[in-house]
Amino acid sequence: MSAHGANGTRPHLRRGTSFGDESSLIGRRRQLAEAKRMLRHSRLVTLTGVGGVGKTKLAMGVADETRRAFPDGVWLVELGALEEEGLLPQTVATALGLRDQSARHPTDMLCDHLRDARSLMILDNCEHILDGCAALTDRLLRAAPRLCVLVTSRQPLGVDGESVLSVPALAVPEPHRTLRPAEAGHYASVRLLQRRAAEASPDFTLGAENLETVVRLCRRLDGIPLAIELAAAQLRTLTPQELLRRLDERLELSPAQTTADLPRHETLRSSIDWSFDLCSPGEQRLWARLSVFAGSCGLEAAEAVCSGDGIPEERIFDLVAGLVDKSVLIREEQGTQVRYRLLETIRQYGAERLADAGEKPALQRRHRDWYLQLVDRAEAEWLSPRQETWLARLQSEHANIRTALEFCLSEPGQTQAGLKIAASLWFHWLCSGLISEGRHWLGRALALAPQDTVARGKALWVDGWLSVLRGDTASALPRLEECRALALRLHDASTLVHATQYLGGRALYEGDFRQAIGLLAEAVEGHRAAGDRNGLMTALYQLTLACAMSGDPRAADVGKECLDLCNEAHAPWSRSYALWALGLHLWRQGEPSRAAELLRDALNARRVVGDGWGIALCMEALAWTAASAGEAERGARLLGAAEVVWRSIGISQSGFRHLAAGHEGAEIRLRTDLGDRRYAAAVRRGAKMGLDRAADWALYGSSASTPWAPREAAAGQ
Template sequence: MNALNSDRVGSRPHRPRLPAELTSFVGRRHEVAEVKRLLSVSRLVTLIGVGGVGKTRLALRVGMLIHRSFPDGVWLVELAELNNRNLLLPAVCDALRIDDVSTRPALEVLIDHIRDAHGLLILDNCEHLLPESASLAETLLHECPRLRILATSRQALGIVSEQTLSVPSLPVTGRALTSPDTGVVAGDAVRLFAERAEAVVPGFIVTEDNRETVERICRRLDALPLAIELAAVRLRALSVTQLLARLDDRFRLLTCGSRTVLPRHQTLRALIDWSYGLCTEPERLLWERVSVFSGGLDLEAAESVCAGDGIARQDVLDLVIGLVDKSVLLREEHAETVRYRLLETIRQYGHERLIASDGEAHVQRRHRDHYRDLVARADREWFGPDQVAWLTRLRTEHPNLRAALEYSFATPGQSAVGLEMSARLRHHWIVNYYLTEGRDWLDRGLAAAREPTAERAGALWADAWMAVMQGQSGQAMSMLHEARTIADRLGCRSVNAYVALCCGMIAMYAGDADSAIRYYEDGVAAHRATGDREGLALGLIWLSLACSFRGDSKSAMAYGEEGLAVCEASGERWHRAYVTMALGVESRRQGDLRRAAELERRSLRFHRELDDPLGMGVDFEVLAWIAAAEEDHERAARLLGILRTTWRLIGAPPSGYGHLAGCHDECVSCVRTALGDRAFAAACEEGAVMPLGTALTYALGERLATAAGSDGSLLTRREEEIAHLVSEGMSNRDIAAKLVIAQRTAEGHVEHILNKLGFNSRAQIAAWMGQRKTSD
């Protein structure tokens, strides 16, 4: 089995490996062929060129075209939004969906996961992290013999055996057909201009009458794709003749009347200068201020951070629309919300303007304060019906959370705020599996903000909780001791309650159920007194498991049922999933296998909705025990295989459930004996290589797909329809025509289907549909 596969259990289908193309890809036929050739003879290829020339788009296009040659995956690592070299490795691990809870060095973890992987790693925008990117690439190529790397940068990485390709501007003249109606032929630059112009001026075509003008525009823009796209938008208000005249005037001004060929970067900057000049003063201010965001923003963030000092809050929406119309901000659909982002070149330009106006510090502070408030709201509302929405939102805002924390710890006098934010983000770190990164932020804050405050005590127990999950009980006890000392001095009963629960976790991990139960009972009593429903639910979960481990069935069921009632009363999902799991463990111990399986499947559905790999792993574990007890040994072996891959991809079996290891070993021994070594290994392998969607469906005992509904099925009715058309061999264009939808919409549906099912090709969708028809 290869080390890593994009189809495997543990990959996260809600985030695709490569982003879908939102606009048509024009030209670059020679460059695409050359990159493919270079990758066939070299393990490192770097695309070099100026900003705006299209390096990223070319790399993504190649990645999409050759992904079948890399069975373990093609992964994109976007470096542009990283402003700290220490985040390079976490960004790579995140792109590869490596959820590791161990304390090993991140580079060691990364190498271990992809050592034998046959994959392609795309490192995009390396220029501002050039030494670190070069070092990482060299190490990975040395340690991972089947890995290839495609990098984009404004300069070569400088590694031995590196092959580079200078990405040129698009050709202005040539034989590319731009309009079948007129028969006009021209180069890719003109074709790109025509396609983007037609998007803003329906019916626009290049004719013999306007071709020369369009070609002159493209030459004035040095045929840079980004510059062409920005210029084409201006046709909303100008003719091509007016556009050319204004470009000529603007460039002549910038170059003191020189008519010589302009350097590409100067040309692009001139165009962006011109775009900036066409904005109203409030639009310019907004452009500058949104440059502090990392990874995009929503309207709420724009209103919170950018309003004031020249921008009225009620005007922000209209200004955002204005910048979207001018192609400064890009609009992106995210579930039920809309987000906006700046191309990196545009963002850097705005940031330079912001610095020049001496406004950077003020806007960065507002940015940090906005995300401080957002984190506080998420923490307050976590134990409630909006939990899934908050998890999704925090995942989306992860780059901005990083930027806010970095500002806090890099700015004198703000470390306490960073520490408070880090502690409030504990659920984000744990459920979204940023454990190591979360502990790094907490450790940084604890080292910088040493005052014995309630916030420090809260950060200490949060850090300790994650340390226990990573098997570092000694470190955890030291932090818990300090937290208890501070809490006793300040009278923080809530902190002491969480300290007690963490101490119980440590005792339970050591197999001392009696001590664990005493700690848990103390914590539960304190949480009852303070009215902390989250702490109460957590304590009841651990009490139920500990009593079950000790053989006290009555208490185990009573604590579990109470915990379930607490969660249901608040509409809470995460703790509810774990308390349901705990009740399943006890039901299985009592021999009520039917109820145990029902409870574990219910828990697994919750964890699937939350995208919690740890929770899924525990459910896979208990379902395997149940299958073994029912003497369905092949199913048990497949579930153990699914579990093996799950644990590997998140680092190791979670330490907090170490007391269940005896049941695991007993299950493995029983199933191996029943099947024999060869059949056991084969069945385990079948489970280990299942795509995540298939593994979940198998574990739940569901059919592979029906219409979407509350039963946790995979595809919506529309996706079912499109999957059927894909299986008939229809292209996205054919599907769009048949269903009377936009081709982009069809492409998005196909991407969602691939992600939900854990597939990476249309052929897999077709095969899967064929299997369903046979089964039906």
């Protein structure tokens, strides 16, 4: 199977703004060549070295120059912000574009996905979860014989067959040697400082008047790239002579000494201390406070979490700009958004400063409170035109959401907030293909908070529904029954109607349409009475589907109400599910062409958000309509393409009883029309098309040059 992501995108190497320019690899040609040589002879190469020495940038350079050898993808898995080792497989799966929606362990899904793939995977910053990285890497390499893994870590993994390349500091001029300006460029540390100094201060030039000072700076910084970059950023405001004097004072070394007298990690620590001292008091405080964020953050989050107690909110922007100028913060553009990130070494330093100031507990609570409010806003605005925006926002904030949840579940008295966050993210777990991780957090929170609360009730029905969506209806039943009993004890109508709805949803997925229709109809009226639009939309969708699959003609009216609600809310993702259910109704009514029109409209919307589950459903149903319309070759190809998508999310449609009859009927008809040999060949062709091409083919017909244009859908069509 080709290692394509479930969202249909071609595998690619993620790049941050700190990567990708030639100066990132100054002085690394020898190590670059050696790492490439190692990868040709070893499937596991680990780049080791002290913090700040440039392991990540070297790994990115290796990936850039070897990507042609890995046609199935080059993947960067950033692990610096990962706090819980148990989530390592899910993190890798997400980085590879996999939608983890099955009941299988994510490691098993990764093994299957990579089994035949010639791919390169970069595991970046592994030292804090070394055992987990070693175990997962060993398992993947055994399961996938053409996979190669490139690791960055301060120490080796210790896995059989591992090749280790120690990344040294950049070359510095020898002590007591007098250099001419033309000779200084032979030393990588000088070239890097010169390049970064010119970027910080365009008037900077390296000449006879400052050469000795620059050389001494490079020696003092021991050739450590991060230390050099931090120092060079100060040349916006200081001269090289002032920089050297301040650094000498910080390191407390005599002119006759060099940093060779210090371990390199102490040199880096001292240079970061020195950079911290050069910041204003406000910048120092903000640097420390920003360390509570995992990965990156936006300006709005920084203002909300880091202001107060000496930093007015209106000052945050100027302080952020100052830290960017000093190369402490990295500015990254993600679409139309700007986010800010601390390099992991810099973040760890800031976290120490925050703890020393006694501010860590308060900032962690403020961080948690901000993300609790963010999740509440996202859920409240879910049925709206902002669905795609919220999905993208939550995906970019995923590392911070994990950090907030970990705080809730590890600090006494905070578990109820953890229940609220994990449960309110139901649509994020579903749409982002993170069902396994959602159940992980819900399971931990429910185990820690057994008290009867409304928050527990919501967590129970969300966990039960996620179990159903993984095809694990057996595990869902006790959760949903407990939710119903709790709702009755609390006399909480909202929890009760949700328990009723998802018990109905479970019956639907079990193929018990009669029971499903009764429970879902009751839930629809309950949500309608409460004015709960989110609940009403999902219950109407499920009721439409139950009616459609059982041949109940009420599907048309119920589906029209669901579609009207989504259209009024301008909610594209929700609308796609209403269209899918209505499409199945029309197919069951013997109108495959009109059904296919609605299904293509639904598929188009789901591709936009990369909804692997929804794409699989649409491809599957389009195969059924093609079979019913006598388009046998097309139908068989679509079944083959659908099977690829089902496997990419770790699910077999055969596990869902409500879909079984449609799939089996289509397969029988297609085999009859084509014969076993032609049918098998068409299925193989569909599987080989790749998701992008198959989806285009499903949308536009046999020729992508004639785009399909959806017309306005209505329930009466």
